[in-house]
Amino acid sequence: xxxxxxxxxxWTGNADAEDRVESxxxxxxxxxxxxxxxxxxGEHRDWRKCQDVVKEFRTCVQSVQVGEPPKEEPEPKxxxxxxTEPEQKKFWFRNISKxxxxxxxxxxxxxxxxxxxxxxxxxxxxxxxxxxIREKTKNNxxxxxxxxxxxxxxxxxxxxELSPSELSDSLHLLSVYxxxxxxxxxxxxxxxxxxxxxxxxxxxxxxxxxxxxxxxLLCELCSSFENWQLFEEGERFLNDSERFGIKxxxxxxxxxxxxxxxxxxxxxxxxxxxxxxxxxxxxxxxxEEEKREAIRVSLNSQKDFHLVDSAHSSEFRAHExxxxxxxxxxxxxxxxxxxxxxxYPFLFSA
Numbered sequence: 001x002x003x004x005x006x007x008x009x010x011w012t013g014n015a016d017a018e019d020r021v022e023s024x025x026x027x028x029x030x031x032x033x034x035x036x037x038x039x040x041x042g043e044h045r046d047w048r049k050c051q052d053v054v055k056e057f058r059t060c061v062q063s064v065q066v067g068e069p070p071k072e073e074p075e076p077k078x079x080x081x082x083x084t085e086p087e088q089k090k091f092w093f094r095n096i097s098k099x100x101x102x103x104x105x106x107x108x109x110x111x112x113x114x115x116x117x118x119x120x121x122x123x124x125x126x127x128x129x130x131x132x133i134r135e136k137t138k139n140n141x142x143x144x145x146x147x148x149x150x151x152x153x154x155x156x157x158x159x160x161e162l163s164p165s166e167l168s169d170s171l172h173l174l175s176v177y178x179x180x181x182x183x184x185x186x187x188x189x190x191x192x193x194x195x196x197x198x199x200x201x202x203x204x205x206x207x208x209x210x211x212x213x214x215x216x217l218l219c220e221l222c223s224s225f226e227n228w229q230l231f232e233e234g235e236r237f238l239n240d241s242e243r244f245g246i247k248x249x250x251x252x253x254x255x256x257x258x259x260x261x262x263x264x265x266x267x268x269x270x271x272x273x274x275x276x277x278x279x280x281x282x283x284x285x286x287x288e289e290e291k292r293e294a295i296r297v298s299l300n301s302q303k304d305f306h307l308v309d310s311a312h313s314s315e316f317r318a319h320e321x322x323x324x325x326x327x328x329x330x331x332x333x334x335x336x337x338x339x340x341x342x343x344y345p346f347l348f349s350a
Contacts, residue, residue, distance in 0.1 A: 022264050030060035038268045042226060051119055107133065118154070127154035141180055148177045149193055156196050170197060184221070184326040191218035192230060199234035208237040212347060216340040221328055225253045225272070240286045245295040245346040247280035252299065295346045 025034050037057050040050035094116065098106050110129050117126040134147045155162060155170045162170065174194055181187050191214055198211040211234045218227050231238065231246045238246070254273045261269055284292055328336055341348040 025264075028060065030057055033057045033060050035264070035268060035271075038264070039271075042268065042272070043229065103137075107137065114150070118157070123154045123157045127151055130154065141182070144180060145177065145186060145189075148173050149189060152177070152193050152197055156193075156200055161202075162200070167201070178330075181327065187327050188218070188222055191215075191221065192227070195230055196233055199237070208234075211237050213337050216337045216344075216347075217328060217333055220336050220340050221326070223253070225250055225257060228253060240283055241291050241295065241349065242347050244280060244283040244287055244292065245299065245344065247276055247283060248295060248299055249344075250276050251280065291346075298343070298345055 025031055033053065033056050036053045037050065040053050094113065096109060098109065101109070110133055114126045114129050117123070117129070130147055130151045134144070134151070137143075139147065152170060152173055155166060158166075174197065177190055177193075181190055195211060195214045195218060198207055198214060201207045215227075215231055215234070218230070228246060228250050232243075235243070251273065254269055254276065258266055258269045258273065
């Protein structure tokens with residue numbers, strides 16, 4: 001008998017609907033993989049970094065009929081037949097000619113090649129295609145932002161250090177990126193991408209200071225767990241006291257999120273809380289008690305708020321993501337950074 005709700009198009013409108021979704025996923029035997037997907041997306045906030053685990057979950061769900069108990073032992077795999085023809089159909093865009101194709105079709109083919117190259121670790125090839133599209137195509141502002149952000153992620157994903165020319169190109173793109181931002185969602189993504197790029201650069205004082213300032217603006221714009229967690233990408237810019245304070249702040253945010261969550265979301269957050277607490281305890285042993293107490297006091301004595309009048313809430317809401325009113329103007333950013341450093345002095349002590 002089907003366990004689907006009477007209105008199959010509404011799954012998460014309330015707690016009961018969420019429980020039905022959980023029940024269906026658990027019946028497939030794919031629950032642990034589902035949690036891995038949640039962990040990956042919560043950590044990276046970027047589908048490009050979670051493709052492997054998403055594919056694993058999709059394969060698992062497709063291999064089991066919902067409503068039937070999963071088999072105790074999978075049947076022995078039969079020798080796979082040659083997959084030459086299916087592979088050719090799946091990756092038809094790899095060798096297809098662009099002759100006699102419309103400009104729109106060519107763009108779609110090229111973007112499929114970008115995704116394919118990026119997924120297989122060929123980030124320089126992906127960057128080359130994206131750069132060519134950007135240079136040869138007339139883009140509106142939204143497409144321009146998407147292309148620039150994707151090119152920057154190719155620089156971020158490259159193994160090893162960036163060459164001087166790559167560093168120059170990436171910093172130039174950041175400048176162009178910032179100049180065309182118009183709303184909250186754009187600026188949020190810009191700060192996240194900028195922080196990731198800076199975390200890849202050398203640990204000299206210039207980039208260390210720029211990384212911290214960027215993170216201050218990001219966390220002031222949206223004080224979410226995922227954004228504070230991004231501090232860890234620039235771990236080499238941080239000392240033990242700074243890392244300890246960040247862990248305590250993450251605990252504080254998770255505690256609030258757990259209190260306001262249900263089902264597998266709450267379960268996932270509780271697992272993150274356990275890990276963050278364990279890491280904080282490990283760091284505490286390397287810090288003097290006086291410093292630990294000072295950090296705790298600074299975190300407990302203030303509440304999150306936005307200095308900029310237009311930025312009215314530190315809690316992110318999806319329906320506000322396109323609002324032009326919550327963007328932090330460039331002219332206000334030094335003041336915002338200064339206020340952030342006053343409230344979190346342990347992050348700017350060195």
